[in-house]
Amino acid sequence: MNRALSLALGCALLLAQRAGAQQLDWEVAEQPAGPVLTWVRGARDGVLGMLDCASDFQLGVFSELALVAGALVMGASDVVGLVDDNPVSQHVFKGVASKSLAKTAYLLHQAGGEAIGGSHGLETEWYVRREMAELNPLLAEEPTAPPLPLEPLAFVREGLVHGEVYRAHLPGSILLTSALADGVLRPAGNLVRIAGAHAAADRVESFANGLVRSAVE
Amino acid sequence: MRCAAALGALLAALAAAPVRADPEPARRSWEVNGIRLEPDQVERLASDMATRTVEAIEKNVPGIALERAQRERMLAVYRSVSLDVYGRVVDVVGRDDLDDPAKEARVRDLVLEGQRASHAQLESILDARQLALYSTWEARQVEAFKNRRWDRRRRR
DSSP: OHHHHHHHHHHHHHHHSSOOOOTTOOOOOOOOOOOHHHHHHHHHHHHHHHHHHEEEEEEEHHHHHHHHHHHHHHHHHHHHHHHSTTTTHHHHHHHHHHHHHHHHHHHHHHHHHHHTTSSSTHHHHHHHHHHHHHTOGTTTSSSSOSSOOOTTHHHHHSSSSSSHHHHOOOTHHHHHHHHHHHIIHHHHHHHHHHHHHHHHHHHHHHHHHHHHHHHHO | OOOHHHHHOOOOOHHOOOOOOOSSSSSOOOTTTTEEEEHHHHHHHHHHHHHHHHHHHHHSTTOOOOOHHHHHHHHHHHHHHHHHHHHHHHHTOOSSSSSSSHHHHHHHHHHHHHHHHHHHHHTSSOOHHHHHHHHHHHOOOOOOOOOOOOGGGOOO
């Protein structure tokens, strides 16, 4: 997450006239090296990649649970809203209970959306995409928000059913793709990397992350 | 065992898959402030920008009525211009010999230069009626871009 945010800030430098270019302390510049050192670096990256899989998988699981919980609480909010926020009862109850549930639903949804965005390189791309759009005169007025999380208004706007919340995420899709990507494909790719086939490992990594992306976009 | 075989086949296919044909001479990566975007990400972002640009034109230029072949050619134009302009923008950001106002001015110039380049290519894609409609809208967008205060961008 920090990485993505830092990139966004880095890109914003173009536009915001603020600080000069910064080097981020977790980026290590490495000079080209001979075959032995290159293999050692690949082995190191493969081992670190395994840890990254575990890290991303737990974010995927958390995201799935939080997004589903958010949708369920939103469902409860919509049902309760029939009682406390219909055209008649809203003058008495002011939709207090349904609004409270909707806020909880939004918090769960936001946590889930941020979690998956902060893994598998997704948020990095979303932020860069926004920055790129702002440098395109023809896209100046187009919306640039990432698909997740939704805007708060999606949870509290007028209406009996807040369908946008239910359509934002297909239940199980993040868990399934994350399990396949982080539990099978990426670890296998990292083994390939440790073996020294870096280009093939990059392709496996890209394919696996694309699977997770397809569950979100 | 079957799962292992299937996984092996998938990995073998991925490993052996030829790198996608690229209109650019070399697949490029971008690095901004120490963070690297891999070639796949760069390609995807450029394609995404092109798609969204054409969609914006179809949405915001009433009556332009693009044909499918025109749309495809425009996608190629915008994709190519995006790769070129953003690549040069990334280079400018990475320069240590420019201060921020100079970088901003250079970035603006690059963007407008890219806009002119794409317009020149569209002249051979759009017919006279379409080009007139497009040019009117484009001029408005470009003027707004020139006048935009970049330090007061809208945020989510």
